[in-house]
């Protein structure tokens with residue numbers, strides 16, 4: 397878990413540098429500060445389960461088997477990216493990894509995920525579906541429609557709210573009037589659990605319970621993971637609207653540093669292992685960048701390929 401959290405962090409820090417150097421083709425959104433949510437949740441899934449990550453969940457994609465090399469290729473608009481050069485952004489799907497590509501229209505993934513969960517029921521399968529939404533996204537119609545449908549049909553769906561305090565520049569005080577976002581679960585008649593989104597083990601334990609509940613026919617769960625977006629909404633935004641002391645207090649609670657301390661205290665993460673992990677990640681990122689930059693651009697004749705399903 398520590399490896400994947402750090403891999404995602406280093407991957408995104410390098411992506412920021414590449415973005416500033418003009419080596420990426422699109423805008424750049426990162427999940428720096430969200431790694432405990434992305435890893436704690438995705439780590440709890442079985443191979444057959446389906447995941448639909450959003451723009452803050454790169455670590456979850458790596459846990460599911462996507463590699464930094466193909467994601468950099470995607471960011472550089474190359475044919476080796478999962479969108480095969482049709483997108484220079486994070487709309488990354490992989491049917492092999494049972495991963496639904498991100499739909500840019502915030503909230504629109506929830507009805508899709510509810511549909512995948514319905515398919516699990518119809519086909520008599522045991523897989524569950526897990527997706528995410530931001531605090532801002534909970535105000536959109538799709539949130540209600542998707543979650544209510546899943547609740548009424550008792551579908552095996554886990555919806556994780558990544559409450560990171562801001563939706564672009566809108567603070568949570570302007571976003572919802574209930575005390576806790578998870579309290580909305582009561583209105584849908586489903587389970588709701590709030591968790592510290594910077595504690596990867598707590599997120600993992602909470603997700604395991606929700607998965608077990610869904611797999612045994614209990615229906616959906618709403619999990620509210622409280623965390624913080626420690627950078628701008630995207631890399632063209634300096635987050636100047638976020639109070640500096642608030643940002644600083646969350647930076648002190650960095651999920652990777654906290655987990656590193658915990659693992660060291662338990663004697664699991666020795667200096668030697670830490671060094672080994674750092675080196676492995678450094679090499680992986682370096683060869684991923686080289687792979688992406690040396691991979692071919694998409695061919696014009698493939699423009700209409702994969703656009704429609706046969």
Ligand SMILES: Cc1ncc(C[n+]2csc(CCOP(=O)(O)OP(=O)(O)O)c2C)c(N)n1
Nearest residue numbers: 452500501502530531532533560562563564
């Ligand atoms: C339907 C829709 N409206 C607006 C946008 C533009 N937009 C993209 S992300 C975002 C903010 C989302 O905030 P939140 O749901 O809290 O997630 P966060 O980015 O903070 O993780 C907005 C307004 C969009 N993609 N889709």
